[in-house]
Amino acid sequence: MTSQPDSMHAISEDTRRTVDDVLEYARRRALYEDIPLDKPMSPADLARLASGSITPDGIGAERAVSLFENVLAPACISTDHPGYLSFIPSAPSKASLAFDVVVSASAIYGGSWMEGAGAVFAENEVLHWLAHEFGLPESSGGVFVQGGTIGNLSALVTARDAARRRNREAGRSDPARWLVVCSGEAHSSIASAAEVMDVGVVSAAPDAEGRLHGDSVARALDEHGDAVFAVVATGGTTNFGIVDDIAGVAAAAKERDVWLHIDGAYGLAAMLVPELRPVFAGVEQADSVIVDPHKWLFAPFDACALIYRDPSLARLAHTQKAEYLDTLTDSPDWNPSDLAVQLTRRSRGLPLWFSLATHGTEQYRATIAYGIDLARRIGDEIERRDGVSLVRQPQLSVVVFRREGWTAADYQAWSDRLLEEQRAFVVPSSHAGEPVLRFAIISPLTTYELLVDILDSLG
Numbered sequence: 138m139t140s141q142p143d144s145m146h147a148i149s150e151d152t153r154r155t156v157d158d159v160l161e162y163a164r165r166r167a168l169y170e171d172i173p174l175d176k177p178m179s180p181a182d183l184a185r186l187a188s189g190s191i192t193p194d195g196i197g198a199e200r201a202v203s204l205f206e207n208v209l210a211p212a213c214i215s216t217d218h219p220g221y222l223s224f225i226p227s228a229p230s231k232a233s234l235a236f237d238v239v240v241s242a243s244a245i246y247g248g249s250w251m252e253g254a255g256a257v258f259a260e261n262e263v264l265h266w267l268a269h270e271f272g273l274p275e276s277s278g279g280v281f282v283q284g285g286t287i288g289n290l291s292a293l294v295t296a297r298d299a300a301r302r303r304n305r306e307a308g309r310s311d312p313a314r315w316l317v318v319c320s321g322e323a324h325s326s327i328a329s330a331a332e333v334m335d336v337g338v339v340s341a342a343p344d345a346e347g348r349l350h351g352d353s354v355a356r357a358l359d360e361h362g363d364a365v366f367a368v369v370a371t372g373g374t375t376n377f378g379i380v381d382d383i384a385g386v387a388a389a390a391k392e393r394d395v396w397l398h399i400d401g402a403y404g405l406a407a408m409l410v411p412e413l414r415p416v417f418a419g420v421e422q423a424d425s426v427i428v429d430p431h432k433w434l435f436a437p438f439d440a441c442a443l444i445y446r447d448p449s450l451a452r453l454a455h456t457q458k459a460e461y462l463d464t465l466t467d468s469p470d471w472n473p474s475d476l477a478v479q480l481t482r483r484s485r486g487l488p489l490w491f492s493l494a495t496h497g498t499e500q501y502r503a504t505i506a507y508g509i510d511l512a513r514r515i516g517d518e519i520e521r522r523d524g525v526s527l528v529r530q531p532q533l534s535v536v537v538f539r540r541e542g543w544t545a546a547d548y549q550a551w552s553d554r555l556l557e558e559q560r561a562f563v564v565p566s567s568h569a570g571e572p573v574l575r576f577a578i579i580s581p582l583t584t585y586e587l588l589v590d591i592l593d594s595l596g
């Protein structure tokens with residue numbers, strides 16, 4: 138007989154100290170006054186400094202925490218540093234990141250109501266608030282999934298399933314190849330979802346400003362007819378923060394009875410700001426929408442809110458059937474697993490729930506509005522300066538601009554130096570073949586002065 142191995146799970150002096158060491162480090166990291174930017178390290182350097190931690194008897198919590206704090210963590214760029222302006226930064230509120238620790242400590246299974254009712258209820262409170270803000274009906278509902286990529290995929294799988302069902306009910310056959318219509322400016326995850334689903338992508342041309350309009354979508358739909366199962370509009374492109382003419386796209390899709398999905402992973406959060414609401418007109422007609430709390434809703438990695446106008450269609454598309462699951466799937470309960478491409482799930486909406494409950498919705502509106510205002514102010518400053526110019530007026534919180542006379546190599550050398558000096562993380566981007574710079578502003582800790590300082594460093 139094998140004796141019960143209890144040393145990892147028992148409440149002993151050792152395990153107490155381990156928990157204390159880890160939580161104490163988490164507390165230090167969460168409360169850093171000056172978040173270090175840090176930078177990556179070469180595999181060779183990390184091998185030299187950090188290998189050998191996996192041993193038959195373990196190196197102990199104290200050494201492992203120390204290795205992480207002193208070697209591994211500094212070899213990761215802090216995406217919540219106020220000078221992290223590349224890609225889309227993260228800026229979790231202190232309440233949300235602290236509560237993420239509670240989610241881990243609570244061992245909640247977030248996939249089913251039977252197991253996680255309380256957590257699922259709280260997540261649904263957030264999803265219903267978001268749905269209401271987006272103008273979706275009371276009956277809409279959804280689930281927090283890992284990220285926008287999985288959110289987009291799950292929504293499109295539901296859309297295609299609904300189209301197939303309608304064909305079956307009408308006695309029509311399915312097209313040789315299903316198609317999704319989206320803008321040429323749509324996020325790469327749409328093409329990735331299409332690849333996974335083995336469907337084609339029809340790229341509808343946006344206008345010169347990068348906005349997709351209804352006429353372009355209407356043309357694509359009329360050309361491809363019943364082969365199209367969904368139209369995707371973007372509520373804030375990642376590169377520029379451009380919001381499509383969603384009302385126009387919605388009209389074209391609805392007239393032809395085609396599913397409308399809104400990819401608002403980054404930008405849809407801006408709809409919480411009253412002055413920005415008109416920009417997003419048409420979202421209320423969506424069949425599905427996504428927005429990533431880990432982007433502009435100040436939650437930690439990783440979470441995407443996926444909301445359906447009619448969640449029953451998602452359930453038909455996604456519910457997994459297995460004998461061991463019958464007790465769950467045969468009940469009318471609200472099971473988050475049934476709404477997306479996933480089964481086991483972390484209750485990843487809880488950090489946002491806790492932070493929203495703590496601070497209230499007004500604080501969220503104000504913090505998002507700050508980023509939009511900051512983008513406009515620094516955009517104006519770029520226009521005033523010699524030697525730099527905007528590629529486009531910022532619409533949300535992304536500012537794309539050029540340093541006159543610089544080659545791609547100049548941009549790269551400057552960016553490397555900025556990171557080396559631990560001042561900011563601004564990677565060169567490109568637009569229509571031209572190398573450009575891009576500030577993506579999320580964090581309320583990012584200041585106008587910091588951005589001016591970065592502009593000054595462009596010489």
Ligand SMILES: *Cc1c(COP(=O)(O)O)cnc(C)c1O
Binds near residue numbers: 285286324326
């Ligand atoms: C970031 C982003 C995605 C992908 O989201 P992940 O959470 O990174 O998977 C999809 N669409 C848009 C518009 C995005 O900005």
